[in-house]
Amino acid sequence: MANTLVVYFSATGNTREAARTLADAIGAGLEEIVPAEPYTAADLNWRNARSRVCLEHEDRSMRPALARDPSPEGYDEIFLGYPLWWETAPRLVRTWLEGHDLSGKRLTTFATSSMSLRGTDGAQLHDSAPDADWVDGRRVAANVGAREVRTWANSVSRA
Ligand SMILES: Cc1cc2nc3c(=O)[nH]c(=O)nc-3n(C[C@H](O)[C@H](O)[C@H](O)COP(=O)(O)O)c2cc1C
Numbered sequence: 182m183a184n185t186l187v188v189y190f191s192a193t194g195n196t197r198e199a200a201r202t203l204a205d206a207i208g209a210g211l212e213e214i215v216p217a218e219p220y221t222a223a224d225l226n227w228r229n230a231r232s233r234v235c236l237e238h239e240d241r242s243m244r245p246a247l248a249r250d251p252s253p254e255g256y257d258e259i260f261l262g263y264p265l266w267w268e269t270a271p272r273l274v275r276t277w278l279e280g281h282d283l284s285g286k287r288l289t290t291f292a293t294s295s296m297s298l299r300g301t302d303g304a305q306l307h308d309s310a311p312d313a314d315w316v317d318g319r320r321v322a323a324n325v326g327a328r329e330v331r332t333w334a335n336s337v338s339r340a
Pocket of ligand 1: 190191192193194195196197225226227234263264265266267268269293294295296297298
């Protein structure tokens with residue numbers, strides 16, 4: 182797909198795997214959103230109420246800084262991938278959304294999760310890029326097949 186970017190964040194590799202398959206399957210660009218502070222295993226421990234992810238989740242205004250902040254310029258269609266954290270996207274996805282002009286760009290989410298579907302459509306993120314042309318996204322398995330993901334991507338694409 183011409184002018185299509187797959188941009189993703191992945192803390193433990195699952196979303197990276199799905200993003201690579203998607204980008205490869207549709208011939209899109211592939212870029213990773215990288216936090217300034219990488220998430221350690223302790224940071225990701227949701228059972229600890231004082232862990233980094235818990236504190237970030239509780240503070241809705243938290244916007245973690247990015248070390249790599251891919252530009253969407255020049256792309257018409259964007260697939261945005263993230264791991265589901267408490268049935269929504271990690272706060273740094275909003276850092277990325279709010280840092281760029283996404284007006285008029287077709288923006289479709291995909292998310293990996295243990296099992297949840299809620300939050301994969303990206304609806305909760307719309308207020309971080311209100312002028313984007315949002316399309317409801319979906320959950321994907323880390324090891325999603327190229328054919329499945331291509332069929333889906335074609336079905337939501339403008340082209
Ligand atoms: C803080 C945290 C919260 C999570 N919350 C959910 C959840 O609500 N539902 C779910 O199915 N999986 C949840 N998971 C599991 C991740 O969504 C899943 O492992 C995902 O594939 C990780 O992607 P990654 O390897 O790209 O970081 C959570 C994981 C973490 C670390």
